[in-house]
Amino acid sequence: MTENLFLVIFIVVIAFLLFLDLGILHKKDHIVTFKESATWTAVWVTLSLLFFLFIRLHGDVVVDVHDKEHFVEQNKLYEHDVPYDDALSWDENIKHYKNQLSLEYLTGYLIELSLSIDNVFVMIMIFLSFGVAKEYYHRVLFYGILGAIVLRFIFIFAAGALIQRFHWLLLVFGAFLIYSGIKMFIDRNKTESIDVENHPVVKFLAKRNLSTSSFDGHNFFTKVDGRWLCTPLFVVLMIIEFSDIIFAFDSIPAIFSVTHDPHIVFFSNIFAILGLRSMFFMLESIMDKFAYLRIGLSVLLTFIGVKMFLPYAGIEIGIVPSLVAIVSILSISILASVLFPPKKVEG
Numbered sequence: 001m002t003e004n005l006f007l008v009i010f011i012v013v014i015a016f017l018l019f020l021d022l023g024i025l026h027k028k029d030h031i032v033t034f035k036e037s038a039t040w041t042a043v044w045v046t047l048s049l050l051f052f053l054f055i056r057l058h059g060d061v062v063v064d065v066h067d068k069e070h071f072v073e074q075n076k077l078y079e080h081d082v083p084y085d086d087a088l089s090w091d092e093n094i095k096h097y098k099n100q101l102s103l104e105y106l107t108g109y110l111i112e113l114s115l116s117i118d119n120v121f122v123m124i125m126i127f128l129s130f131g132v133a134k135e136y137y138h139r140v141l142f143y144g145i146l147g148a149i150v151l152r153f154i155f156i157f158a159a160g161a162l163i164q165r166f167h168w169l170l171l172v173f174g175a176f177l178i179y180s181g182i183k184m185f186i187d188r189n190k191t192e193s194i195d196v197e198n199h200p201v202v203k204f205l206a207k208r209n210l211s212t213s214s215f216d217g218h219n220f221f222t223k224v225d226g227r228w229l230c231t232p233l234f235v236v237l238m239i240i241e242f243s244d245i246i247f248a249f250d251s252i253p254a255i256f257s258v259t260h261d262p263h264i265v266f267f268s269n270i271f272a273i274l275g276l277r278s279m280f281f282m283l284e285s286i287m288d289k290f291a292y293l294r295i296g297l298s299v300l301l302t303f304i305g306v307k308m309f310l311p312y313a314g315i316e317i318g319i320v321p322s323l324v325a326i327v328s329i330l331s332i333s334i335l336a337s338v339l340f341p342p343k344k345v346e347g
Contacts, residue, residue, distance in 0.1 A: 003064040003263055014149070014270060021142065029135040029218050037281030044275035051271060052106050059098035063263060071097065077164065078261040080104070081318070100319065104259035107323045108268030111258070111304070114330050115251045116276040118184075118297055120283050122243050129194040130236050136218050140233060141277045143220075144240045151241070152269050155248055160262030173253035174308030180250050181301030188294040194239075201238045205230055250301065257304045258322055291342050296333025300326060 055062055065071050071084050071093065082100045084093055127137060163169050196202060205211035211230040216222035220234035255265045303325060307317050317325075 003062065006062055006064075007263060007266070010267065014274070017274075018142070018146065029139060031134045032138055032281040034282060037278050040278035041275060041282055044271070044278055048109055048271040048275060051267065052102050052109070055105050055267075056098055056102040059101040060094055062267075063101065063261065065094065065097060068093075078259065080259070080261070081316075101261075101264060103319045103323060104261070105264050105268050107258045107319060107326065108255040108265055109272050110323070110326055110330075111254050111300075112251050112269050112272035113275060114300060114326070115247075115254065115297060116272055117279075117283065118294065119243070119247045119276070120280050122247075123240060123280060124284060125194055126236060126239055126243070129196050130232055132233065132236055133215075136233060137281070138277075139218050140237050140240065141280060143237055144244065145273060145277055147237075147241045148244050148273055149270060151245060152248060152252070152273070153266065155252055156266045156269065157262045159252060159256065160260065160265065163256065163260055170256065170308050171312070173256060174305045177250065177254060177257075177301050177305030177308070179305075181298045181303075181305060184294060184301060185298035188298065199239060201242060202235055205235060211235060254301065254304045257308045258319060289341075290334060290337045292333045292337045296329050299333075300329050303329065 060066060063074055065074050068084060068090070074080070075082055075084070075097070080097065080100050082097045085096075088096075123141070127140075132140065159169075202211075209229075211232075211234075212222060212224055213232065214222075215233060216231050218233065219231055220237065221228050222231050223229075252265065252269065255268060259265060307322065310317060
């Protein structure tokens with residue numbers, strides 16, 4: 001089985017799961033409870049970990065490595081840092097290769113998932129600014145995920161192709177991540193807001209008389225005086241897609257810091273954003289409890305950016321130390337938020 005064929009099968013399976021989600025399990029609009037969101041979050045996390053196990057056991061199928069020639073070719077192409085050792089048997093070599101792939105996937109998944117948490121702040125703000133009823137949150141996020149999958153696919157494989165041709169782009173990605181990390185730290189206490197009337201998407205649609213200011217249930221379009229117009233719910237969907245594009249400029253280069261294989265980047269990315277939708281409802285009511293999370297994420301972005309420069313200085317940080325560092329940074333920021341919450345200023 002070629003890696004492209006496996007990619008097609010993966011996309012078909014994900015599409016089926018999404019159809020099952022909206023078409024059957026969430027056919028009726030309702031407010032997603034904490035218990036329901038926690039259950040679905042557990043489901044998606046479990047599926048993500050099962051995929052990690054699948055790569056661990058059958059990674060040679062995922063990337064189409066079935067002999068020494070393909071092994072050496074793939075390792076050189078994507079810089080997996082698992083050189084073929086003639087002193088070892090084929091089974092031992094391929095085992096090391098699959099272990100490396102699975103760790104790259106898991107590290108990429110954790111990076112995307114952790115950085116996605118910050119995006120939850122933005123989505124909550126968008127929903128509240130436009131006054132979207134909570135029972136429609138799931139529908140908007142569902143279609144937002146569909147758009148994100150298409151955009152991520154294009155972005156990831158285009159970036160992968162460019163990196164293979166212009167390796168110096170990793171330095172550009174690294175510099176951008178360092179800048180993003182520093183900016184996030186500086187703005188960590190800044191209260192973000194959305195100017196609904198002056199948002200570019202709102203102004204673009206309103207100027208061309210393509211939208212209405214009235215909601216029409218869960219519909220994205222409604223007929224007014226014989227014309228089909230966008231409802232505010234569609235505007236919210238477009239703004240969420242727009243914010244995801246901006247967010248992807250941080251998260252996707254960050255994953256390319258641990259693997260140059262666009263297939264692994266795509267798999268880890270998709271599982272993370274699928275889990276984010278369920279996690280959104282779980283985190284919605286407790287986001288204010290993680291006061292130091294943004295500091296942790298800013299450190300994480302800066303660490304990943306610096307890591308992308310180090311190979312040019314002759315310093316390599318392996319996949320296991322990277323994974324340990326990422327988990328440690330996140331764990332410390334979350335534990336600090338719980339154990340040492342900032343004191344509330346009395347007004």
